[in-house]
Amino acid sequence: MTHANAPLTELGRLRLARCVVDDGWPLRRAAERFQVSVSTAWRWASRYRVDGPAGMTDRSSRPLTSPNRTCARLERRIVKVRLDRRWGPARIAYLLDLTPSTVHRVLRRYRLARLRHLDRATGAPIRRYEHPAPGDLVHVDIKKLGNIPDGGGHRVHGRQIGDRNSQRTPTAKRNAYRNPLLGYGFLHNAVDDHSRLAYTEILPDETQHTAVAFWQRAQKYFHSNGITVVRVLTDNGSCYRSRLWRDTLTTAGISHKRTRPYRPQTNGKVERFNRTLLEEWAYARPYNSEAERRAALPRWLHTYNHHRGHTALNGLPPASRVPNLSGQYI
Numbered sequence: 001m002t003h004a005n006a007p008l009t010e011l012g013r014l015r016l017a018r019c020v021v022d023d024g025w026p027l028r029r030a031a032e033r034f035q036v037s038v039s040t041a042w043r044w045a046s047r048y049r050v051d052g053p054a055g056m057t058d059r060s061s062r063p064l065t066s067p068n069r070t071c072a073r074l075e076r077r078i079v080k081v082r083l084d085r086r087w088g089p090a091r092i093a094y095l096l097d098l099t100p101s102t103v104h105r106v107l108r109r110y111r112l113a114r115l116r117h118l119d120r121a122t123g124a125p126i127r128r129y130e131h132p133a134p135g136d137l138v139h140v141d142i143k144k145l146g147n148i149p150d151g152g153g154h155r156v157h158g159r160q161i162g163d164r165n166s167q168r169t170p171t172a173k174r175n176a177y178r179n180p181l182l183g184y185g186f187l188h189n190a191v192d193d194h195s196r197l198a199y200t201e202i203l204p205d206e207t208q209h210t211a212v213a214f215w216q217r218a219q220k221y222f223h224s225n226g227i228t229v230v231r232v233l234t235d236n237g238s239c240y241r242s243r244l245w246r247d248t249l250t251t252a253g254i255s256h257k258r259t260r261p262y263r264p265q266t267n268g269k270v271e272r273f274n275r276t277l278l279e280e281w282a283y284a285r286p287y288n289s290e291a292e293r294r295a296a297l298p299r300w301l302h303t304y305n306h307h308r309g310h311t312a313l314n315g316l317p318p319a320s321r322v323p324n325l326s327g328q329y330i
Contacts, residue, residue: 007036008044013056016041017048070106074098078106088115130194130312134322135227137193137257139270140215140234142206145282147182147290185290186210187277190218191270192227195321196310198273200301202294208242215245219252225322231255233267276304 008016016034019025020041025033031041047055070078074096081092089103096103131137150171185202188211192198199218203210215232222229232249234240236258249256259266281300287293309315 008034008040010056013044014048014053017044017056020045021048070102075106075110078103079110079112082107082112086115132194134192134195134197135222135229137231137233138218138222138229139191139193139267139273140218140232140240141189141267141270141274142211142237142239143187143189143274143277144206145185145187145202145278147185148287148293149182150289152286152288182290185294187274188214188218189270189273189277190215190222191273192222192318192322193233193269195227195318196269196273196313197222197225197227197305197318197322198301200277200297202297206237206239208239208244211239212244212248215248219254227322229254231257233257233259235259235264235267236261280304 012034016030016036019030019033020027027038027041027045030045031038034041044056077096078092078098081087081095085091087095089100089107092098093100093103186204186206188201188203188206190199199221201214201217203214219229229252232254234256239245240256240258246256264271281297282293287296304318306317306319308317310317313320
């Protein structure tokens, strides 16, 4: 690719070189004719004598030798630490007394994958997949979330005021030491693998009956949007290992798959949705009560499904992959 400020294209260089070499023009006359310096005219004429027309292309500006390049022994140490400990450039630099930019250049030179593209447990590249159609696989998971006291919690006001608000919350139960127990909300989430369409409810527990009732409502939601669920993927929680859950899916003709123990990456799409849910809804702004936060969930969920750009969908919302999301074809 020719430099943006280069006065000559490859064809112009070839014409200049032919004028000097083939037609015998003086270098100064050729330089004036093509409006370049004499040294430039000499360079292209010299390359034409050696390589012919092929020598008119741009060459790399990389020097033939790099005296200050990191030695091979130190590069091997950097690569070994990266593979053994899976550290980033900054931590490797502190260990080996280098600068992070030097370590980063070495890692790029050896084409080592970024840490976010690796499985931290094994060091193997993460295998990403996506089923071809909505409903081929739905990820289901539960996220436990602490309730907010009336007046706001410690995340907003600090520990002292947050504890005081907890004491004053009328709905809070008390333990044997008269300490308030605000309890938890359980976010039951279902995310379609292909479209990332999400359905969420906040429920009081994670028992098998609650999980089954949630799934029945989630299935109706997906069906109302033209999605027929074929498979469901969950972790190995007790509610998902129950006979009630198994029989419910079997009756609906749905195949149930579970992740390997201690491998949440397998259910990564809903795990990533949990993180998004916390960052953009649960902890996105200071709520004065749990009721206020829960009231904001439906609107946020609508924004997520219809308007929020998804990086895995090239900046489009999940609605772009669900033609019947508005229900107009039923």
